[in-house]
Amino acid sequence: MIVGRETPLALYKGLSAVLSRIVPKMAIRFASFETYKEWLADKSTGNTRVGNIFIAGLAAGTTEAVAVVCPMEVVKIRLQAQQHSLANPLEAPRYRNAGHAVYTIIREEGFSALYRGVSLTALRQATNQGANFTAYQERKKLAHTYQPDLKDLPSYQHMIIGLISGAMGPFSNAPIDTIKTRLQKATHEPRTTAFERIAAIAKDMWKQEGVRSFYKGITPRVLRVAPGQAIVFAVYEKVRGIIETMKVSPSQDRYSE
Numbered sequence: 001m002i003v004g005r006e007t008p009l010a011l012y013k014g015l016s017a018v019l020s021r022i023v024p025k026m027a028i029r030f031a032s033f034e035t036y037k038e039w040l041a042d043k044s045t046g047n048t049r050v051g052n053i054f055i056a057g058l059a060a061g062t063t064e065a066v067a068v069v070c071p072m073e074v075v076k077i078r079l080q081a082q083q084h085s086l087a088n089p090l091e092a093p094r095y096r097n098a099g100h101a102v103y104t105i106i107r108e109e110g111f112s113a114l115y116r117g118v119s120l121t122a123l124r125q126a127t128n129q130g131a132n133f134t135a136y137q138e139r140k141k142l143a144h145t146y147q148p149d150l151k152d153l154p155s156y157q158h159m160i161i162g163l164i165s166g167a168m169g170p171f172s173n174a175p176i177d178t179i180k181t182r183l184q185k186a187t188h189e190p191r192t193t194a195f196e197r198i199a200a201i202a203k204d205m206w207k208q209e210g211v212r213s214f215y216k217g218i219t220p221r222v223l224r225v226a227p228g229q230a231i232v233f234a235v236y237e238k239v240r241g242i243i244e245t246m247k248v249s250p251s252q253d254r255y256s257e
Contacts, residue, residue: 020072020098021068021069021072021076024067024068025064025068025069025072026232028060028063028064028067028068029060029061029063029064029129030060030236032059032060032063032064033056033057033059033060033129033133036055036056036059036060037052037053037056039056040052040053040055040056050134050137050138053133053134053137054130054131054133054134055130056133057126057129057130057131057132057133057134058126058127058129058130059126060129060133061122061124061125061126061127061128061129061130062122062125062126064125064129065118065121065122065124065125065126066118066122069121069125070114070115070117070118070121070122071102071114071115072098073117073121073180073184074105074113074114074115074116074117074184075095075098075101075102075105075114076098077181077184077185078094078095078101078105078184078185079095079097079098079101081185082094082095102114109187116183116184116194117180117183117184117194119194120176120179120180120183120198121180123173123176124173124176124177124180127169127172127173127176128169128170128172128173129169131165131168131169131172132165132166132168132169132229133165135164135165135168136161136162136165136233139161139164139165140153140158140161143157143161152237152241153237155234155237155238156234158233158234158237159230159231159233159234160230161233162229162230162231162232162233162234163226163227163229163230164226165229165233166225166226166227166228166229166230166233167222167225167226169225170218170221170222170225170226171218171222174214174215174218174221175214175215177217177221178205178213178214178215178216178217179198179201179202179205179214181217182201182205183197183198183201186201
């Protein structure tokens with residue numbers, strides 16, 4: 001249906017918004033997680049308990065949601081929700097690209113419109129990263145238990161562990177994500193609070209479509225998120241290894257005993 005009306009290019013609507021957020025999002029996610037994890041570590045041993053890893057993941061998810069995810073999600077969803085034919089040059093879209101979407105939304109609805117659904121976005125990202133980092137760290141420990149001779153796991157094992165942990169988040173918070181998407185796609189309704197809009201959307205979904213509506217899109221979301229996490233964690237481990245190697249300066253090597 002999408003390809004027939006709008007050509008295959010329509011499958012890439014919102015790509016500019018995705019690309020503009022992915023690098024800062026990953027940088028903020030892993031930098032904040034490592035910071036929170038260090039704060040929550042046992043000062044005497046340097047180890048972090050499972051519960052504290054989960055808390056660090058929650059905090060990292062909240063940080064990335066407020067800093068970059070929510071505004072870019074609003075832009076991406078608006079771009080993807082446009083109903084215009086890319087095959088017809090006379091049918092102009094409301095938003096030409098991510099930059100134009102940001103400008104138009106702020107001009108017509110105010111800056112706060114970019115943070116519509118921020119509470120749900122923060123809740124989704126927090127539960128995502130809490131589950132994601134906890135599952136990854138625990139499965140990584142398990143892999144080391146079965147391979148005690150390995151100092152570092154090979155990249156393919158990091159990818160497998162990342163693939164499994166990456167699927168945890170979407171299954172744990174699919175209803176939150178579905179409601180958030182519908183909230184961000186809708187235009188602003190005056191004199192209504194965020195809670196009232198969320199409650200109205202959830203009630204309408206339940207009445208008209210039933211419980212299955214809260215899990216709409218779970219398959220493509222898992223297929224998108226899990227492979228992405230597999231690649232991200234493999235790269236993260238490589239980069240972290242390089243940074244830890246660089247921490248030991250030549251002068252420290254020369255004069256250490």
